[in-house]
Amino acid sequence: MKINELLNALKAQEIACSEEQVNLLNTFMKVTLETNEKFNLTAITNEDEFVEKMIYDSALALYDLDLTEKSIIDVGTGAGFPGMVIKILEPNAKVTLLDSTAKKINHLLGFAKEQNINVEGIANRAEDYARNNREKYDYATARAVSQLNILLELIIPMLKVGGTFIGMKGQGYEEEINNSKEALRRLNCRISSIYEFELPESHEKRAIIHIVKEKETNKKYPRQYTDIKRLPL
Ligand code: SAH
Numbered sequence: 694m695k696i697n698e699l700l701n702a703l704k705a706q707e708i709a710c711s712e713e714q715v716n717l718l719n720t721f722m723k724v725t726l727e728t729n730e731k732f733n734l735t736a737i738t739n740e741d742e743f744v745e746k747m748i749y750d751s752a753l754a755l756y757d758l759d760l761t762e763k764s765i766i767d768v769g770t771g772a773g774f775p776g777m778v779i780k781i782l783e784p785n786a787k788v789t790l791l792d793s794t795a796k797k798i799n800h801l802l803g804f805a806k807e808q809n810i811n812v813e814g815i816a817n818r819a820e821d822y823a824r825n826n827r828e829k830y831d832y833a834t835a836r837a838v839s840q841l842n843i844l845l846e847l848i849i850p851m852l853k854v855g856g857t858f859i860g861m862k863g864q865g866y867e868e869e870i871n872n873s874k875e876a877l878r879r880l881n882c883r884i885s886s887i888y889e890f891e892l893p894e895s896h897e898k899r900a901i902i903h904i905v906k907e908k909e910t911n912k913k914y915p916r917q918y919t920d921i922k923r924l925p926l
Pocket of ligand 1: 768769770771772773774775791792793794797817818819820835836837838847
């Protein structure tokens with residue numbers, strides 16, 4: 694997808710986007726690819742592919758949502774996907790970018806400062822941060838971080854009751870949902886919507902899964918990461 698095709702592609706999904714926002718997303722892509730030459734941020738280095746699989750794909754997190762004035766945490770944001778794309782497209786959202794790699798967070802905060810973008814960056818492991826930041830966010834998201842049942846344990850504790858986790862998945866998401874039944878139950882949350890997409894050029898399948906938190910999370914979650922990995926819910 695060419696960068697000048699992005700605006701119409703987003704409009705087709707009823708995701709609002711202006712020319713200025715496209716320009717800022719383009720700058721973000723250039724800076725990401727430049728920085729990628731110094732340290733590894735993304736495997737995708739072709740610009741057209743980047744527009745489709747990193748920017749357009751991240752923007753799909755906004756599908757059927759209004760994040761105006763809402764708080765959202767992007768867990769395992771890496772080079773800022775989808776978190777920075779969300780902030781650029783929805784500047785009124787209160788966006789927190791979290792990643793365990795300080796270098797990635799520093800890079801994102803550097804870009805944000807340069808562009809006068811007001812985001813919070815946190816260099817920490819999700820399970821450690823979640824333990825001290827419970828029932829805090831309206832929304833949370835994560836892309837390409839881990840399997841759904843593991844993600845739920847990391848993320849649901851950080852959501853307010855009534856808050857929504859925006860899960861971003863690809864082909865095979867149904868199986869991940871099947872493997873998450875126990876996690877959903879123990880963490881008092883339920884799937885409220887599933888939206889399926891196909892990327893316009895590569896025709897890869899995507900699914901956005903909305904998971905609503907219905908009750909406060911038991912304080913025993915999240916467990917230590919070794920236990921989460923060894924004995925996933
Ligand atoms: N979301 C980005 C990056 C995916 S790579 C994208 O879609 O491009 C996964 C990222 O998650 C890495 O940057 C890694 O540092 C981070 N990560 C993995 N497990 C984590 C954890 N438990 N807490 C915080 N960050 C984590």
